[in-house]
Amino acid sequence: MSIIKSAFRVLRFGSAKNQLFSLESKTCRAFSVCNKLRQDASDANASKINFYVDENKEKGYAILKLNKGPVNSLNLEFLTELNIQLEKFEESKEIKGVILTSSIPNIFSAGLDIMEMYQIKQDRGSQFWTALQETWIKLYGSNKIYIAAINGHSPAGGCLLSISCDYRIMSKGPYKIGLNETLLGIKAPFWFRDTMINTIGYRETEKALQLGKLYSSEEALAVNLVDELADSKDLITKAEEQMSKWCAIPTVARELTKSSMRRDTLSKLIAQREADTQSFIEFTQRDSIQKSLRMYLESLKKPKKSSA
Numbered sequence: 001m002s003i004i005k006s007a008f009r010v011l012r013f014g015s016a017k018n019q020l021f022s023l024e025s026k027t028c029r030a031f032s033v034c035n036k037l038r039q040d041a042s043d044a045n046a047s048k049i050n051f052y053v054d055e056n057k058e059k060g061y062a063i064l065k066l067n068k069g070p071v072n073s074l075n076l077e078f079l080t081e082l083n084i085q086l087e088k089f090e091e092s093k094e095i096k097g098v099i100l101t102s103s104i105p106n107i108f109s110a111g112l113d114i115m116e117m118y119q120i121k122q123d124r125g126s127q128f129w130t131a132l133q134e135t136w137i138k139l140y141g142s143n144k145i146y147i148a149a150i151n152g153h154s155p156a157g158g159c160l161l162s163i164s165c166d167y168r169i170m171s172k173g174p175y176k177i178g179l180n181e182t183l184l185g186i187k188a189p190f191w192f193r194d195t196m197i198n199t200i201g202y203r204e205t206e207k208a209l210q211l212g213k214l215y216s217s218e219e220a221l222a223v224n225l226v227d228e229l230a231d232s233k234d235l236i237t238k239a240e241e242q243m244s245k246w247c248a249i250p251t252v253a254r255e256l257t258k259s260s261m262r263r264d265t266l267s268k269l270i271a272q273r274e275a276d277t278q279s280f281i282e283f284t285q286r287d288s289i290q291k292s293l294r295m296y297l298e299s300l301k302k303p304k305k306s307s308a
């Protein structure tokens with residue numbers, strides 16, 4: 001059961017009941033829009049493996065490895081598949097927690113697939129944004145324990161995935177993590193911002209978001225953007241050690257505590273999902289934004305200087 005649902009339970013007889021049920025019904029409507037997409041995604045991607053799941057029911061946790069080459073960029077189909085998997089975890093009685101990592105060396109996730117924002121039709125853009133909102137609500141609002149084992153670069157949407165988890169361990173190395181949206185000419189959505197504030201505090205977020213700062217792993221540790229650093233070879237072992245520690249905490253008390261910390265941030269998006277989607281569509285259709293995205297895409301596609 002998700003944090004949102006348990007929040008409804010806890011407050012069932014309280015004065016917030018009507019408001020919360022209205023939030024829940026809005027959420028359910030938005031989720032049902034995704035049902036057909038889910039079917040399409042599972043049909044179309046039956047032959048592709050965009051992530052691996054390694055479940056250790058004895059120990060009570062799973063490892064989810066993102067595997068969508070070359071850089072785990074998040075497009076509609078990938079997000080839809082991820083949402084199905086997150087739902088399976090949430091419903092599992094055996095799984096208490098999930099280690100989220102990537103099978104691609106040096107890359108955790110390059111964030112949103114920029115092609116989902118560049119010259120995109122309104123329908124697709126709206127489905128894409130709804131799927132992304134759903135991923136965040138499922139991850140940030142999960143009752144399960146999520147530990148991010150950040151094995152490489154984690155900009156923008158990759159950073160959002162990480163900070164939606166409960167604990168972050170990052171590989172030592174020349175990797176970057178942060179919300180760099182301003183460098184693409186984009187304002188980070190309010191729920192990206194709020195998740196960042198909840199992680200590193202207001203002042204640091206204010207600087208980081210305006211500058212589009214990408215932190216090195218050491219800098220990320222210094223501002224609590226990550227909780228721990230590890231040598232790449234020890235990353236998963238360290239994540240498993242941490243998972244055992246979290247799994248040993250009394251479950252209901254931990255879930256209620258997590259829910260009480262995150263409920264307000266989640267409710268803010270849930271109350272205005274459709275308006276947020278409209279803002280995304282309106283914003284990304286502006287000529288100035290399309291121009292920035294085109295320039296950014298070109299810079300990504302430029303041949304890289306040889307290191308030799």
Ligand SMILES: CCCCC/C=C\C/C=C\C=C\CC(=O)SCCNC(=O)CCNC(=O)[C@H](O)C(C)(C)COP(=O)(O)OP(=O)(O)OC[C@H]1O[C@@H](n2cnc3c(N)ncnc32)[C@H](O)[C@@H]1OP(=O)(O)O
Pocket residue numbers: 070071073107109110111112113114115153155156157158180181184186187188189279280283284300301
């Ligand atoms: C007023 C209301 C406001 C409402 C809100 C409105 C809008 C908000 C909208 C957006 C929020 C956006 C958040 C995001 O996540 S945007 C994405 C940001 N991501 C990045 O900036 C990362 C870009 N990528 C990189 O920096 C590097 O690729 C990386 C360091 C991850 C890896 O480097 P490496 O050298 O290993 O690999 P590359 O050669 O650069 O890349 C390989 C290949 O992949 C393509 N690619 C990389 N990143 C992306 C991406 N995010 N989307 C799509 N494609 C990507 C890259 O172009 C290469 O392609 P090719 O040359 O092989 O064809």
